[in-house]
Amino acid sequence: MKRLTSLGLTLLRAGRGLALPGLLLIGAAVTLHYSDSTPLNSLRQAQFDRYQRQMPRARESEPVIIVGIDSQSLAEYGQWPWSRDLIARLCTRILAGQPLALGIDIIFAEPDRYSPGVLGEQLKGLSRQTLAALPEPDAHLARTLASGPTVLAMAGVGNPLPGARQPAKSLPMPAGTPTDWPGISRFAAAVVSRGELEQAAAGEGLINASPDGLHSSTERGVLRRVPTVARINEQTFLSLPLEMLRQALGEAGTVTPEVGKHGMQALRIGDYRLPTQANGELLVHYGQASSNYFLSAADVLSGAHPAEIFQSRFVILGLNSPGLQDRIITPLGEVVPGVDIHAQVIESMLSGAALKRPWWMPTLELGALLLGGLLLIAGVPRLQPRFAVLSFGSLALLLIGAGYLAFHSGQWLFDGPSLVLLLSPVFIVLLGNTLIEADARRRQAEFALQLSREAAARTAGQLDAARRIQMGLLPDPQRLFAGEKRFSVAALLEPALAVGGDYYDCFMLDANRLCLTVGDVSGKGIPASLFMAIAKTLSGTLTRREADLARAVCEVEQELNRENGEFLFVTAFIGIFDAMSGELEFVCAGHDAPLLLRNGEISKIDTASHSGPPLCATEGYAFVSDRIRLQAGDQLCLYTDGVTEASNGNSLFGAERLQATLRANAGRSPAEITGALRDAVRSFESGHPAVDDLTLLVLHYNGQLLSAG
Structure with missing residues (x-):
């Protein structure tokens, strides 16, 4: 809201005509921003219902059968209530068809009215022997529930x-799954079926309409959302239809929440x-109600329907009689029994x-509102007025059309009409305000231009400072090895932009071993330069710390991958040169093979057999090192693709020109060779960037x- 206030003050300063x-x-x-507590929420919900009425969910299959006690x-x-013996008979008929799961949208919280205990209380004249001879309906129903994948209802x-x-x-939650899912519904207890029935059933599922009662989930009696999961005294429970699906999947029905911040x-x-x-x-996407999947419990009990009708389908047993059932109004304008909602949820899950x-959708709508208002x-x-009306009409059609398109393409609920309604007063005032001071617009443009120039100047200064810092990170080989007689090293780096992603490094690990590194970060500019600094620092640090070069490279990749949100990667050639023996141990991570100049002949170091992918391209790759031995007088050239891929607008500099230039400068000092190569590339580019x-x-x-002398 602070940003909105700042925007208002800016508009007030812009001129009297734009203040209102x-x-x-x-x-x-x-x-x-506060529309949930205003009448605008009713308009929004009505629009979302309109989306559903015009684009209901296609019910292409009927995986659910509802057996209604009608x-x-x-x-x-x-x-009603029927004896549990009769309920057991009905469940036996259904389970004989081997359904995927049987969900019972009825809570059997009290003992059966025909149980011996209840009859003994009501009919005092019955003897104990008579009562003992009577069957126990709850036990009968419990045995039936235990014979198949059954789920009982409960209400939090x-x-x-x-x-x-x-x-x-x-x-049951798999190991490692968080037990506390922020924001989900919580209940102190639940109204459940009797313990004997509860233990016999395979599972229990919630049938609550919402965590706080019907009113919070509905607007004018329209049910739009249902809980999928809830917590009861720190234990987690699914809703009835989702628990049925879990039971149907068996061991494969692992429940995993996707929880973000x-x-x-x-x-x-x-x-x-x-x-x-x-x-x-x-948020249920409703399909058109149909009576095709409703069966009467009387027909099931009488055998009017074969048991095979339930095979490989979900079956929900519930009340479907006026006076007993709960009647739900859907966004489609249909009045359906509450048990039909469970069927819609199962279809949605499948x-x-x-x-x-x-x-983020309210934030997106707020952004669209502000953007549309600022455009107006x-x-x-x-x-001119007629073009102003046309522009507002186009904006309104765009916002409303965006809502329909979002719903059609991915069932996203974007409230375009409310944005048009809120923008209408802004447009009406603007349309009536035809006398806008031209001088105020000019001053505003000049002020914006001045701010832009200042920002550009600040950016240029910051980039120049960043370039100096980046170049300062690179070592100066001539200064570092000024007194060295066994070898000489020269290097240069010229970024294509103010800062770049290439880097090199050279330093002594001990009195005899020299570490050489050349790397190329994917991309250019500031992101690549920052990643370059990290890669150079890590490679230098870990190479000094780790005696095994291949292991050091693996650790470099591991550390780079730790915070690599931009998914950058680095090609690199890292070598350790023993100045006494002439042996060069190296690891090549997707980089161009160095060139070796020996006796006037040029060859590439064979990195094919031991070359790995670029760092951060394949996580956990086991890099291995290789070795070659340099002879006295050998010259080794490491380079990046900025050399071979330099362009004059028609062709690339290429490897052949690089080798020819290197051969032409054989015998010269490393500093002279690097300068000659750089001049050859820039001359080839002919002024092209x-x-x-x-x-x-x-x-x-x-x-x-030489060193011994």
Whole structure:
């Protein structure tokens, strides 16, 4: 909100004609920011419902069958509640068809009214022998539930109610999964079925409409979202339909939440993934209601439907009779029984279809509002009225169309119409304000230009300082090895831009061993230069610390990968040269092979058999080193692709020109060779800007005898 206030003050200073539109835009932004507690939320929800009515979810298959205890069932088998024996018969009929899972959207919290204990209380004249001879309906139902993949319903409650307790079948979580998912629904206890039935069932699932009751999930009685997961006394439970899916998948039904810093993003059950809100709620994308998958419990009990109809399908048993069922209004305008919502959730999980309004969507809408308002403020005063109306109409169509396009392409909920509504007062004021002072616009443009020039000057100064710092990181071989008789080294680096991603390094590990490094970071400019500094520092530090060169390179890659958010990579050639023996141990990480000048002949060091990928290109690659032996008088040239890929607009400098130039300067000092190579490249470019950084490092080996003398 501080940024919005700053924007308002800027608009006030810009001129009297823009003050009111600017304040209106700030007011619109504030209204949008707090829209959840304003009437604008009702308009937004109505628009989201309109999306669904115009683009409902296609119900291409019917994986769910709902067995409803409807008016026909009550007429044939008596009033509700039925005896648990009859419920057991119904479940037996369903389980005989081998469904994927049977979910029972009924809570059996009290003992069966026909159980011996209840009958003994009601009919005092019955003897104990008579009561003992009576069957126990709850035990019968428990045996039936234990015979298949069954899931019982439970209802979470915010305050411990009489009879409410802790459910027994919590969600098993794989090792390493966080147990506390921020923002999800929490309940103090739950109304569950009797313990005997609860233990017999395979699982339990929540049937709550929302964490705080129906009102928070609905607007004018429209159910738009349902919880997918909740916590009851630090134990996790899925909703009824998702618990059914988990039971159907068996061992493959591992539940994994995708949790970010803003809360839940999605819920995975096995290979199925369902996007969620930050609090774990599912924004249901409804499909058109159908009676095809509703069966009457009376028909199932009578055998009117073969058991095979339930095979490989999810079955939900619930109430579907007026006066018993809960009636839900969907965003499609349909009135459906509550049990139908469970079917919609299962279909959504199987297809991965859900409405998505992530945490950043309100920020995106706020940005679109501010951008649209600023465009109106900047453009409308400069246009004739008819073109101003046309421009606002185009902006309105763009915002509204963006909402429909976002919904159609990925079920994203973008509120375009509310943005148009909030921008309308801004446009009306701007349209009426036709006398905009030209002088104020001119001063504003001059002020903006001055700010831009100052920023450009500051940027240029900062880049120049960065170049000096970067070049200061590179060693000066002539100064470092001024008294060295066994070898001589020269190097140069010329960035293509102010700063670059190439680097070289050379330093003594001890009295006899010289470390040489040339590297090339992917990309150019500031990001590459920063990564170059890190890579150079790490390679130097770890090479000094680690005796094994290959292991040192592996550690360099490991450290570079630790904080590599831009996914940069580095080609590098790192060698350790023994000035006494002439042996060169090296590791090549995707870099061009160095050139060896010996007796007037040029050859490439064979790095093919031991070359690895660039650093950070393949995590965990086991680099290995190779060795060659230099002879007295040998000259070794390390370079980056800024040499071979230099362009004159028609062709590249190439390896052949590089070798020819190196051969032509055989016998000269390393400093003279690097200068000649640099001049050859720049002459070839013929004034064309450099396409990449140019780096050269030349080593001349004099041999042991010179050092002994």
